[in-house]
Amino acid sequence: MNLSGHPTDTVPAMETLRSAARAHLFNNGSVEHYRRVLADGIDRVATRVAGTDAPFTGVSPEELAPKVSGIDLDRPLGDSGAALDELQDVYLRDAVWFHHPRYLAHLNCPVVIPALLGEAVLSAVNSSLDTWDQSAGGTLIERRLIDWTAARIGLGPAADGVFTSGGTQSNLQAMLLAREEALTRMAESAGMPSDRHELLPRLRILASAAGHFSVQKSAKLLGLGADAVVTVETDADRRMRPEALAGELERCRHAGQVVMAVVATAGTTDFGSIDPLSSIAALCASAGVWLHVDAAYGCGLLVSPTRRHLLDGIERADSVTVDYHKSFFQPVSSSALLVRDGRVLRHATYHADYLNPARMVERRIPNQVDKSMQTTRRFDALKLWLTLRIMGPDAIGALFDEVVDRAADAWRILADDPRFEVVTRSQLSTVVFRYLPVDPARELADEANLFAREALAASGAAVVAGTRVDGRHHLKLTLLNPETTLDDVRQVVDLIAEHAGWYVQTRTAELSCPVG
Template identity: 40%
Template structure:
């Protein structure tokens, strides 16, 4: 007879669930291995049979095919049956970001140690908010951040936390900048009393080409988008230093209160890097917070040949880094660094059930004190496993390879009369250009159509963007396996599509 302790409230033996969870029992371990093997086999098949970055299925056709196949089931089904259904619908119609001709967005191929770490992360399922939920993981993240901070060049007073990515990291930088300013300027505690009325006068400066999350963060922080002053860019798409100085003068005359400058180390379109050292000097003179969004360009900390490009990064008060860009990690793997860890007090809250103040008195480290998130993944493990197995030397060579490929792509396009290259000397790994056939009437339409043709025919995944109101094409090279031959073939496909369009081969 089964006791009430052995049954749940609906009368089912608890052991009936054993095959659905990873646990120390034989049935759980065997089920885990079986399911991982099935998924591995299916993924190997999908990757092996992929002809290009995408199958070419149009959006509405894909949407309809998924709606017809997907539904919620009431009863258990074999994993293999589900994977068989998913193969032609979900798996094969996903973007093959690891394909060497997938060069559209800031979307890198995941390095194998990162993928392996994802399995460990999911299986262990540590939540990084309190030490008793993530005992070893807490100290792994803390130590890795200490070492990465030194790699960037930050002082011993620095600290950091892993985040979901650039948007969250930029938000944290501006949140701390706002509250530090209120404490310094008016001895005002925003956490306790909200925003003071004088905050209507505050301003934040950034490049007109800064990431949209700057304005988004400022609006969410209660200051309104009008508090963001966009500074014009120079011919190299960098924040114009003279305009910054003139803006400071004008703001002083207007009685405004600038409290932060956001520099961009790698804009989304051009990979341009603002003059970080000069901006740091200006901020120090005026006692302003400098946040550097290095979500893209921060990957050069590993570079052997190009690290000089990020000189001045270490002078920031806060920094955004994304290892799921030029660190080749699976999404997500962002990092927020803070020069002075004392500023974390501005977002720390204590909950008796989670991170009581007594824990701090006893020296127990609860990482929720440094994050705007509560539940948070053990993403630090991906970077640690990569650094432990690949090493910084080879990782740096991978970064350098992508940089060299961008320079090569720009030089090849520059030599061809049918193309106009916007950034002839790429700062990072993006190349913005336009196909300009002699007989075209609407250049923007031609370029938009070319991007769609290459994607829908599975030839290549490239991006499109806007320059002065016109549509341009863009390469974003983040795959060190991409070769010069791949670049040549993609350019040839663009020329082929353009020629066929000019000759009436495609419908506009």
């Protein structure tokens, strides 16, 4: 035995292992290894993308799961080339490629190369955007982008914000701030400290019936009741009705309930609808209620050269969610929460002696952890920074305008096609529709649309989304790729009709010829 308690004969083996492990650390002695390995990885991805002729292979979980579960993670391959070969088999070959023009499902955008450059840089440097002594210039870059976005929104000189992991986190933090502000006002109006547990059941959030489910999730996480989120009815275009909102505000007042926030949506996930922000803002101002605008999808309009007016009224919000990874063509994750009054971010502040003691604030040393629900946090802002510095905001806006134009054309194609029924025309880049069999097979519409979506994905030829509208199954095209052409749309529509028509024909034959 040696002094450390290990058998003597294991010491050389341990030193060999440690030496081999250190060779993988990124430092000034391994830069050539770093260059080679990353170049190989980039080449694998580039080769795969260059050879992609469909957005998906159609692989099923049953097919792929055994390959992944069969890998022994305790037995390393010891070579990056071998690991990339294996990765090709369990991931790259069957990955869903959002860059392909016939990926038309969810709010996943193709990404721009300047942002990929930012991703490579930020991952290698590995800054943590919580304190100055972990990020230095990264803190200032994020703050500059927050100021830039707040100015684009028009929130005013006191605005502030922070980058987040996505729209759900941004909405959660907005609701946290709104809750704390509401509780503070309630306590002040009572003239004495109040029991939070007694006040919480009185709080309500008013949100569009077409809004994002993260509002309900936020309410649950914040300790509010199941009935805390009150849905406000929408009009035929799936936009919140100001008259209905006014009625709910009045109803809550008479019931002794406190509306802690109204959540308006600038780009609903299904319909791309934008609530009448100016009218909603006026009602909130009159009632003294916090207005949050979920612009996770519609934030691309902030840089649109032709459609910025669709966001008129957003400048009156108390908080705004933006997802750059939806309509700014950024890699996941890249989102932010903006607030009109930066002082409200104090509700997310906690001073830890080891990290951000109060004395650092007194010395004016900037940090972002005082504003964030996260502690360790990636320098995701760098991706947007390099995109703006290389491409510029007008170029991003032009790309977003292009997909919105394409969606309008796709809506017309489907509206003119007797095989389909379309829902409201989107203000952004979604198209909700369904295949509609002719009588007497009309009752098979739900089943036919479900089948068509699954069959299309299984073929790998295209990927579309599905949703329910007024209790009926529908399909959805989400156009976020400027490379998608109307010919692509027509091909996908024809494939959907082919799959759905086959299902209707087969089921009709089965129903007309019952067994026995």
